[in-house]
Amino acid sequence: MLRVRPIRAGDAGLLQQISREAGPGFTSLPDNPELLNTKLRQSIDAFERTHEPAPVTYLFVLEDTETGEVMGTSGVTAAVGLDAPWYHYHIGTIVHASHELGIYNEFRTLYLCNDYTGSSELCSLFLRPDSRGSGGGGLLSRARFLFMAQHPERFADRVIAEMRGFTDHDDSNPFWEGLGQHFFSMHYRKADFLTGSGNKVVIAELMPRHPIYIHLLPEAAQAVIGEVHPNTRPACQLLKSQGFRYENYVDIFDAGPTLAARPEEIHAIARSRCVEVVIDSTPPPASARPFLISNTQCEHFRCTQARVQPNLKRVHLLPEVAACLDVSAGDQVRLVSLPAAAGS
Numbered sequence: 533m534l535r536v537r538p539i540r541a542g543d544a545g546l547l548q549q550i551s552r553e554a555g556p557g558f559t560s561l562p563d564n565p566e567l568l569n570t571k572l573r574q575s576i577d578a579f580e581r582t583h584e585p586a587p588v589t590y591l592f593v594l595e596d597t598e599t600g601e602v603m604g605t606s607g608v609t610a611a612v613g614l615d616a617p618w619y620h621y622h623i624g625t626i627v628h629a630s631h632e633l634g635i636y637n638e639f640r641t642l643y644l645c646n647d648y649t650g651s652s653e654l655c656s657l658f659l660r661p662d663s664r665g666s667g668g669g670g671l672l673s674r675a676r677f678l679f680m681a682q683h684p685e686r687f688a689d690r691v692i693a694e695m696r697g698f699t700d701h702d703d704s705n706p707f708w709e710g711l712g713q714h715f716f717s718m719h720y721r722k723a724d725f726l727t728g729s730g731n732k733v734v735i736a737e738l739m740p741r742h743p744i745y746i747h748l749l750p751e752a753a754q755a756v757i758g759e760v761h762p763n764t765r766p767a768c769q770l771l772k773s774q775g776f777r778y779e780n781y782v783d784i785f786d787a788g789p790t791l792a793a794r795p796e797e798i799h800a801i802a803r804s805r806c807v808e809v810v811i812d813s814t815p816p817p818a819s820a821r822p823f824l825i826s827n828t829q830c831e832h833f834r835c836t837q838a839r840v841q842p843n844l845k846r847v848h849l850l851p852e853v854a855a856c857l858d859v860s861a862g863d864q865v866r867l868v869s870l871p872a873a874a875g876s
């Protein structure tokens with residue numbers, strides 16, 4: 533069975549492999565073994581010791597319980613912008629009009645801002661390419677919501693996700709070429725790496741702070757504002773189907789869109805509930821529907837998908853599903869129903 537669990541020291545190799553495979557724009561996992569090991573250690577520490585919305589990242593992995601193979605990651609930072617400013621461009625409107633001359637013009641502008649300060653941020657969603665298209669990506673993405681529903685005191689009252697922006701075949705980004713490049717004379721790949729290595733603030737301080745009129749940017753730069761990387765469309769779709777929306781905030785380097793939602797608007801958080809486990813070897817009835825199910829632990833968090841038919845108080849789990857979740861009869865599990873296509 534596939535399950536999501538917190539990352540452990542033994543998963544260092546997977547993190548490194550993913551950071552190499554993901555390429556530029558996957559800012560949160562830069563290709564640098566030392567930085568990745570620090571992220572891994574901080575995540576282990578966060579599960580064990582942090583109890584409030586602090587600038588710590590919880591990292592999860594997708595594991596095949598039969599083979600022990602790990603094939604993907606996802607993460608959530610409990611609160612961003614509390615130790616260093618967290619920047620976005622907000623797309624606004626400025627009107628220039630002269631009644632006298634009969635001229636009226638609306639211009640779209642980019643405003644540098646810190647509006648998402650203090651939010652929780654979903655990040656680091658990646659499934660190894662040969663495992664895609666079979667439901668693992670959905671499990672990795674949504675498992676975080678059951679964790680957040682179970683441990684709400686650790687997270688903020690707004691959740692965001694910065695979607696990776698568009699890149700050309702040569703790994704360049706037209707928005708960066710049209711704007712950031714003028715202030716740094718550095719390839720997007722390098723600026724992106726510096727950002728992921730914790731230098732985002734240094735870079736941001738060198739970015740223009742005054743509103744930028746979008747129509748003065750090169751057309752290629754304008755065209756990718758709010759556009760996601762083609763490989764990131766499934767990640768975007770997974771969040772939109774959970775209630776996330778684009779509020780006209782984009783990344784200051786590659787103009788990728790940021791999605792946002794309140795926890796109570798996120799379907800898997802708002803609709804999930806806890807029930808008691810009954811272990812039962814009888815196969816579930818044909819009418820059983822796919823559910824996302826997790827245990828209620830923190831550092832021993834486990835989450836999987838299975839067809840079940842819970843009532844208000846209890847759910848019958850096959851022994852292998854209970855083993856996958858590390859739960860026994862009488863324990864509580866948290867569950868929420870999935871779209872029919874997601875849990876096969």
Ligand SMILES: CC(C)(COP(=O)(O)OP(=O)(O)OC[C@H]1O[C@@H](n2cnc3c(N)ncnc32)[C@H](O)[C@@H]1OP(=O)(O)O)[C@@H](O)C(=O)NCCC(=O)NCCSC(=O)CCC(=O)O
Nearest residue numbers: 654655656657658659664665669696763764765766767769
């Ligand atoms: C994102 C994942 C993990 C998703 O895994 P899979 O590709 O297996 O997903 P899937 O199950 O096939 O599809 C998930 C949902 O997307 C839909 N879908 C598939 N292809 C699509 C496309 N081209 N355009 C729009 N929607 C698409 C499917 O119908 C399904 O929707 P339904 O469920 O509605 O049927 C993977 O694609 C990946 O590793 N991508 C490359 C890395 C990346 O760019 N990661 C995001 C970085 S941005 C980030 O990390 C922040 C966001 C975050 O952390 O969540």
Ligand SMILES: NC(=[NH2+])NCCC[C@H](N)C(=O)O
Nearest residue numbers: 558559560655656694783788
């Ligand atoms: N616009 C961006 N490149 N933002 C960073 C997006 C990448 C993604 N959120 C990550 O976890 O790495």
